[in-house]
Amino acid sequence: MNTYFRIAIPTPLRRYFDYLAPVHSQSKQPQAGVRVKVPFGRQTLIGILLEIVHETDVPAKKLKPIIEVLDERPVFDTELLQLLRWCSLYYHHPIGEVMQNALPVKLRHGASTHIKGIGRWQLSAEGKLVNPEILKKATKQIALLSDLKNSDAGLLDSQLTENHVGWRTVMKRLQEKGWVQSIEENALPIAKASLSAPTLNSDQQHAIDRIIEQQNKGFHAYVLEGVTGSGKTEVYLQIIESIISQGKQALVLVPEIGLTPQLLDRFLQRLNGRIAIMHSGLNDEERLQAWLHTQAGSADVIIGTRSAVFSPLLRPGVIIIDEEHDLSFKQQDGFRYSARDLAVKRAHDLNIPIILGSATPSLETLHNASQNRYETLLLPKRAGNAKPPSIHLLDVRSQKMEHGVSAQLLHKMKEHLERDSQVLLFLNRRGFAPVLMCHECGWHAMCPRCDTHMTLHQSKSQLQCHHCGAEQYKPADCPKCKSEDLLQMGFGTERIEHALSELFPRYQVIRIDRDSTRRKGSMEKLLNKINNGKQQILIGTQMLAKGHHFPNVTLVGMLNADHGLYSSDFRASERMGQLILQVAGRAGREEKEGEVLIQTHHADHPLFKPLLKHDYPAFAKALIEERQQTELPPFTHLALIRAEAVDQQCPMLFLEQARLLLEKNSQNDVLLMGPFPALMERRAGRYRAQLLIQANTRKQLQSLFASQITQIENHKTAKKVRWSIDIDPLDLL
Numbered sequence: 001m002n003t004y005f006r007i008a009i010p011t012p013l014r015r016y017f018d019y020l021a022p023v024h025s026q027s028k029q030p031q032a033g034v035r036v037k038v039p040f041g042r043q044t045l046i047g048i049l050l051e052i053v054h055e056t057d058v059p060a061k062k063l064k065p066i067i068e069v070l071d072e073r074p075v076f077d078t079e080l081l082q083l084l085r086w087c088s089l090y091y092h093h094p095i096g097e098v099m100q101n102a103l104p105v106k107l108r109h110g111a112s113t114h115i116k117g118i119g120r121w122q123l124s125a126e127g128k129l130v131n132p133e134i135l136k137k138a139t140k141q142i143a144l145l146s147d148l149k150n151s152d153a154g155l156l157d158s159q160l161t162e163n164h165v166g167w168r169t170v171m172k173r174l175q176e177k178g179w180v181q182s183i184e185e186n187a188l189p190i191a192k193a194s195l196s197a198p199t200l201n202s203d204q205q206h207a208i209d210r211i212i213e214q215q216n217k218g219f220h221a222y223v224l225e226g227v228t229g230s231g232k233t234e235v236y237l238q239i240i241e242s243i244i245s246q247g248k249q250a251l252v253l254v255p256e257i258g259l260t261p262q263l264l265d266r267f268l269q270r271l272n273g274r275i276a277i278m279h280s281g282l283n284d285e286e287r288l289q290a291w292l293h294t295q296a297g298s299a300d301v302i303i304g305t306r307s308a309v310f311s312p313l314l315r316p317g318v319i320i321i322d323e324e325h326d327l328s329f330k331q332q333d334g335f336r337y338s339a340r341d342l343a344v345k346r347a348h349d350l351n352i353p354i355i356l357g358s359a360t361p362s363l364e365t366l367h368n369a370s371q372n373r374y375e376t377l378l379l380p381k382r383a384g385n386a387k388p389p390s391i392h393l394l395d396v397r398s399q400k401m402e403h404g405v406s407a408q409l410l411h412k413m414k415e416h417l418e419r420d421s422q423v424l425l426f427l428n429r430r431g432f433a434p435v436l437m438c439h440e441c442g443w444h445a446m447c448p449r450c451d452t453h454m455t456l457h458q459s460k461s462q463l464q465c466h467h468c469g470a471e472q473y474k475p476a477d478c479p480k481c482k483s484e485d486l487l488q489m490g491f492g493t494e495r496i497e498h499a500l501s502e503l504f505p506r507y508q509v510i511r512i513d514r515d516s517t518r519r520k521g522s523m524e525k526l527l528n529k530i531n532n533g534k535q536q537i538l539i540g541t542q543m544l545a546k547g548h549h550f551p552n553v554t555l556v557g558m559l560n561a562d563h564g565l566y567s568s569d570f571r572a573s574e575r576m577g578q579l580i581l582q583v584a585g586r587a588g589r590e591e592k593e594g595e596v597l598i599q600t601h602h603a604d605h606p607l608f609k610p611l612l613k614h615d616y617p618a619f620a621k622a623l624i625e626e627r628q629q630t631e632l633p634p635f636t637h638l639a640l641i642r643a644e645a646v647d648q649q650c651p652m653l654f655l656e657q658a659r660l661l662l663e664k665n666s667q668n669d670v671l672l673m674g675p676f677p678a679l680m681e682r683r684a685g686r687y688r689a690q691l692l693i694q695a696n697t698r699k700q701l702q703s704l705f706a707s708q709i710t711q712i713e714n715h716k717t718a719k720k721v722r723w724s725i726d727i728d729p730l731d732l733l
């Protein structure tokens with residue numbers, strides 16, 4: 001009987017490839033899920049063995065042998081292999097790329113799966129007694145020593161690289177003195193409960209009891225809907241504790257900017273167990289080791305961002321998704337999966353419970369709960385003594401504004417600052433001014449590669465495109481008419497920071513956005529400054545809005561909430577409501593009461609009403625009804641085919657063909673819309689277009705794509721574009 005190896009190879013082709021057994025065959029047949037090295041065209045690539053089969057369509061003379069089998073033990077066990085194959089079918093993404101995406105970078109490139117200690121540095125017993133001051137002028141050593149003193153678990157190589165330039169030589173000095181030691185054997189931070197749990201309130205207790213009571217019944221999905229500061233994390237911690245004590249693993253997914261050092265500290269102080277962390281701040285080796293420990297079962301808790309949903313769990317016990325509504329759970333390029341949706345699917349396949357936590361659950365999740373697919377657990381009150389902040393609208397129509405801030409808001413800011421509190425202002429636009437315009441001739445600074453304005457960044461004297469990253473010097477005069485009268489129109493965080501420093505010279509102004517936190521470790525420093533400070537003004541974007549716990553903030557001002565009200569994106573209003581409540585959630589999280597003021601030109605808009613009363617359920621209900629009437633998700637299912645090319649015609653031509661192919665096979669209840677040029681047609685020098693497909697059921701959508709995808713892929717117009725499929729797209733623009 002002939003034997004062929006069916007391999008998933010990282011190429012954009014939607015298919016697998018068959019090979020012959022390696023020439024120097026081992027006696028043992030390799031298992032599905034191992035990595036193999038294969039010749040592919042003129043390249044050598046690393047793929048994954050999907051299965052061993054006995055028939056192939058490939059003509060015998062074209063078959064080549066595998067070069068080498070890289071693993072004895074599979075990198076993907078049966079469960080993950082199944083999940084990834086399912087992903088490839090559901091998202092219609094090439095199997096090889098799906099598999100590649102789920103592997104740590106080092107394994108993609110052939111690294112060994114041998115578990116090593118990760119470099120981690122700690123003070124020795126002697127070092128703990130040393131006062132860093134005695135090092136006098138050796139400032140680098142002092143800095144290193146002080147940081148080590150502040151970290152019980154020790155510091156990873158990557159953390160040191162972030163914060164201490166050239167730390168290795170400095171560390172060597174300290175090592176020679178016998179003050180530090182590297183501890184390679186403890187590859188994962190070990191949590192040792194040093195703090196005890198607070199006394200739970202009855203809602204928290206109920207949620208925990210309910211989950212623990214049913215934990216051995218297999219798959220069950222919970223929506224933990226708790227207002228900001230209601231103690232959701234506390235619920236997670238106690239569930240995880242129970243899971244660890246049964247010898248099982250807990251997988252915790254957090255949004256991209258949710259994995260703050262504060263959160264990790266909380267886990268380390270409250271749990272007993274080994275914690276694997278997976279996020280983009282780690283270097284490739286650390287990521288690999290965390291992954292291997294998870295696979296080997298030597299990690300009890302795995303905390304990670306989106307891609308951690310593919311963690312190889314040896315003893316799965318529970319999956320938790322914090323801030324489940326967060327957009328960062330959806331990958332927005334390449335393999336466009338939703339980690340939230342996959343986590344639910346995975347919990348189902350693993351037959352374990354899953355908890356979706358949020359103060360503002362997505363409409364999809366609420367809909368699932370209303371259909372009794374998920375069980376809702378409510379935490380309607382803030383934990384401890386904290387009260388919900390009051391939320392008010394500031395009708396800024398025809399009001400006097402100073403630098404985008406109304407007189408009323410400025411007055412309130414003064415009040416709160418004088419009471420020794422912090423004020424947080426939110427504006428979802430970084431840079432100084434979004435438009436630079438000539439007062440004489442009307443010229444605008446446009447990006448040469450995109451259909452959009454360039455944003456002025458004053459401190460760098462630069463124009464930047466926030467879509468393609470293009471940068472230019474700010475012109476001294478108008479490139480068209482040479483007038484020097486250039487107007488800076490609109491406001492970004494940099495401009496507000498500048499203005500507030502002048503308006504409130506006595507107070508420190510701290511800006512948090514992508515520009516001020518670009519350098520590694522800078523976010524941490526700014527957060528520390530905020531948590532140690534008293535009267536301060538914080539100005540920031542999304543980054544400041546989510547998850548953080550700032551005990552001293554009592555006033556939150558949203559400078560502009562209006563773009564969610566009349567957007568062409570049908571999800572914009574949902575996001576606006578979530579954002580308002582999340583931002584509001586930063587106010588008054590401890591004893592001091594909080595206040596939230598929202599500047600708007602549409603104070604009468606009905607969507608605001610429930611938000612002012614913290615009534616997210618009512619807000620969501622109105623939107624869900626609207627979605628039902630307009631036949632939008634979650635009541636219908638969408639897919640988007642995107643295409644782009646340097647030539648303006650090509651994307652439209654390709655999508656017209658795709659439409660014809662889909663139409664040929666589609667039933668009446670599948671709606672094809674477009675192709676249309678994208679809202680911002682040209683980005684980074686490429687023209688973009690899209691075709692939207694809407695169906696009543698996922699099944700219709702799936703079978704339509706399944707039947708036509710190969711024809712679409714092989715159509716000659718496809719060769720001239722870059723194209724992708726987005727199933728359940730979150731972003732339609």
Ligand code: ADP
Pocket residue numbers: 198199200201204226227228229230231232233234235383384385549
């Ligand atoms: P969430 O995750 O819902 O925003 P957290 O779990 O971060 O809320 O809790 C908010 C704050 O309340 C934290 O400082 C936490 O330590 C505290 N907290 C949580 N539960 C209790 C409780 N039962 N009693 C007192 N304080 C609590």
Ligand code: ZN
Pocket residue numbers: 438439440441442443478479480481482483
């Ligand atoms: Zn001009």
Ligand code: ZN
Pocket residue numbers: 447448449450465466467468469470683684
């Ligand atoms: Zn651009």
